Amino acid sequence: MILRSLAASTALILALPAAAQPEEMAGTEIEADRLVQTVRTLASDQFEGRAPGTAGEDRTIGYLIGRLQALGLEPGGENGTWTQKVPLLHTRLGTPERLAFQHDGNTTELSFPKDIYLSTLQPNAAAKIDGAPLVFVGYGVHAPERGWDDFKGVDLKGKVAVFLVNDPDFHAGADEEVAGTFGGRTMTYYGRWTYKFEEAARQGAVGALIVHETAGAGYGWNVIESPGGENYDVVRKPEDLTSLALQGWISGGTAKSLFADAGLNLAQLSVAARKDDFRPIDLGTSFSASFPVTSEVVESQNVLAKISGTKRPEESIVYGAHWDAYGEGQPDELGRIYRAGANDDALGVAGLMEIARAFKAAPAPDRSVVFAFWTAEERGLLGSEFYAANPLYPIEKTVANFDLDILQTAGLAKDVILVGKGQSTLEDDLARFAAAQGRTVSEESLPERGLFFRADHFSMAKRGVPVMLMMGIAGASDLIEGGKEAGQAWVDDYTGRCYHAACDAWSPEWNLAGAVQDIALFRDMGAELANSTRWPEWKDGSEFKAVREESAAARGE
Known part of the structure; x- marks a missing residue:
């Protein structure tokens, strides 16, 4: 099924209109087999469920840094390193x-x-x-x-x-x-x-x-x-x-x-x-x-890498995903003890690696592009919160933040799920780029649950940065095979059995064609912003509009 997913997703991307892939991103397809390799590694027992402050964290940090170095990215952390220290109170x-x-x-x-x-x-x-x-x-x-x-x-x-x-x-x-x-x-x-x-x-x-x-x-x-x-x-x-x-x-x-x-x-x-x-x-x-x-105080770390902008390096687009999961738990019916978060959020991490690979293969962007792998999301968005309170790149000149956190693994979809309708002009960009993929935008199905406020992008939103979240469980995708009924069945199965449980493990039954679509969409939205002078804005009625307006002078607005 993975081979079928890869073939389908590659064919889809190559068939997209030119508007869906900025010229500088040509030839940088998102590859499903690379996603699988990353997820299978991070969700393996060797990483012990990737809990902050454990041996599993040490191995995760080393793995991420090694991957980023191999891609040729620059260290984006403190004092020329790859990390930002995040002391946590437990x-x-x-x-x-x-x-x-x-x-x-x-x-x-x-x-x-x-x-x-x-x-x-x-x-x-x-x-x-x-x-x-x-x-x-x-x-x-x-x-x-x-x-x-x-x-x-x-x-x-x-x-x-x-x-x-x-x-x-x-x-x-x-x-x-x-x-x-x-x-x-x-x-x-x-x-x-x-x-x-x-x-x-x-x-x-x-x-x-x-x-x-x-x-x-x-x-x-x-x-x-x-x-x-x-x-x-x-x-x-x-x-x-x-x-x-x-x-x-x-x-x-x-x-x-x-x-x-x-x-x-x-x-x-x-x-x-x-x-x-x-x-x-x-x-x-x-x-x-x-x-x-x-x-106790647990010493943890965010991992950050960057590609410096050639014209306006002080302006940045930040991509984010969280590397942490829940560590060891009670054995499930298959004897698995690690709640390793294969989808939540090793797949998001894999998506960021693919986006980083695509940006590195293209000409250097005008603005800087930062790739942030957050710690302690599962403990209350703490890695991203620490960064937002102690930013390594000016918040007032952070153009946008794109966050990947749980992607649907049920195949190609006719739509993409919007989380947080009415917040920023990034949702207009989402609709435009989705249309170029031949897709529509569907609203999250349970907005009363406040998913917009429950992932790492929210730490940036509170400081006024326009944000966009890709989260597959926010609504039932309209799948090519099975429609919304099949999309809802996937959501129900994942949230009912595997969310924050040992069941959230990689499976050969995954069909990553839809995840490839969504990752490519975020890649292209960010690439357009990275090579423009445009600043996304909060819409009237958003709780965060006034915060952003306070720093308008820093952006020359």
């Missing part, structure tokens, strides 16, 4: 010594992680909250550009913020005033749990709890509790540490009881929180928790 909660709500002299003991799930990002020997007041902050959104502020100036210092998951308009009916303000069923950044924790810290809270419900979160409680009290962050200076001693979730049933004990109705307040005049509500209840904490 914490784990022990058995709770105290965990309870207190109201009117009554104490409700809580079970961890059945009733409440918590973790910490502070490197202390213990994580404690002692009788902090609980304050319901609705959806906890502070969005001046949308005329919305759930906090209304209420002081949260020393308190625990209680949030609803997702956006204020997620459950809104069409006749409600809020309808469409936050994208309707499409999640905005304000709906992500990461935003809510960050905003609680900005407000000075000592803790943050999100009320879980499966529809709004996009996953069940089993996913919430699966890390077992473990968390990761980049190592921060003491003055930059989060104010949150503990952060996490409360189950829907536990939250309902919490509000009822306070004489309040959670369902009614959830409706009230969908109005812009909502004000925080003190629940008259305090929260106490005490956990022993073990922590």
Whole structure:
């Protein structure tokens, strides 16, 4: 099947109109057999699941550097090296010594992680909250550009913020005033749990709890509790540490009881929180928790390579994929113990290697092209976040970021899946280049899950860089063989059996013709930008437009 995939994909690329392949990219086809070789290597037992801070990382870094050197690329890391050091804080909660709500002299003991799930990002020997007041902050959104502020100036210092998951308009009916303000069923950044924790810290809270419900979160409680009290962050200076001693979730049933004990109705307040005049509500209840904490600093690395631009080398296009996976786990039915992420994201890494090979075989571009292999994506986008906070190439002059993270392996498709509709003009480029391949653009099928905010490109987006994500599980591809029904069957099988599991291994059943299409598409989009003076832009209504506009002068705009 691989041979058939390679033949089909090569024939497809050679048959494309000239517009699909910039002249300087002629003769640089993406080759499926090279993708296979890379994936089979990285997903082999020798790399032990590629977990940060392990022997598997050391082998992965050495392998990537060797490949990039063989391609003839330049080191793109710190001080002329191939890497950027990324110190990671790894914490784990022990058995709770105290965990309870207190109201009117009554104490409700809580079970961890059945009733409440918590973790910490502070490197202390213990994580404690002692009788902090609980304050319901609705959806906890502070969005001046949308005329919305759930906090209304209420002081949260020393308190625990209680949030609803997702956006204020997620459950809104069409006749409600809020309808469409936050994208309707499409999640905005304000709906992500990461935003809510960050905003609680900005407000000075000592803790943050999100009320879980499966529809709004996009996953069940089993996913919430699966890390077992473990968390990761980049190592921060003491003055930059989060104010949150503990952060996490409360189950829907536990939250309902919490509000009822306070004489309040959670369902009614959830409706009230969908109005812009909502004000925080003190629940008259305090929260106490005490956990022993073990922590360690894990030294990890991003790997970076580049091709320097000949005319405007200070301007860069950044391609990214994450090299890390989940390391060792419980054996599956075939006895495999390594969760090595063959598709997530060894295939993305393989795609970057192919794009790099194509660029190196072509005349040097006008702008620099950077190839970034991120660490710790599976721990919270931490490698890309560290880079974006400590960039080696100016963020304000980063033209665009293209991210490969899980590609479909079911064959040629009539379409390409767009993740994050309405964000930037890169989606217009996507449609143009897809049309040149004889394909259309389909929107992601479950925008309420917020996939746009859940991959490494998002670290760049937060700093204003226009981004584009290629993610095969964002929707059912319209496959040449079997249509959308077959595309959905592939998505369901991968996400249901193999996502973050040992089952995510290379298989001879893979048909990489569709992956070749998608990689070639990103190659060509980036090549056009690398040889132009154009700057992609955020569209009106994007959360990131204002951030980019702050640095317009640096680009001469």
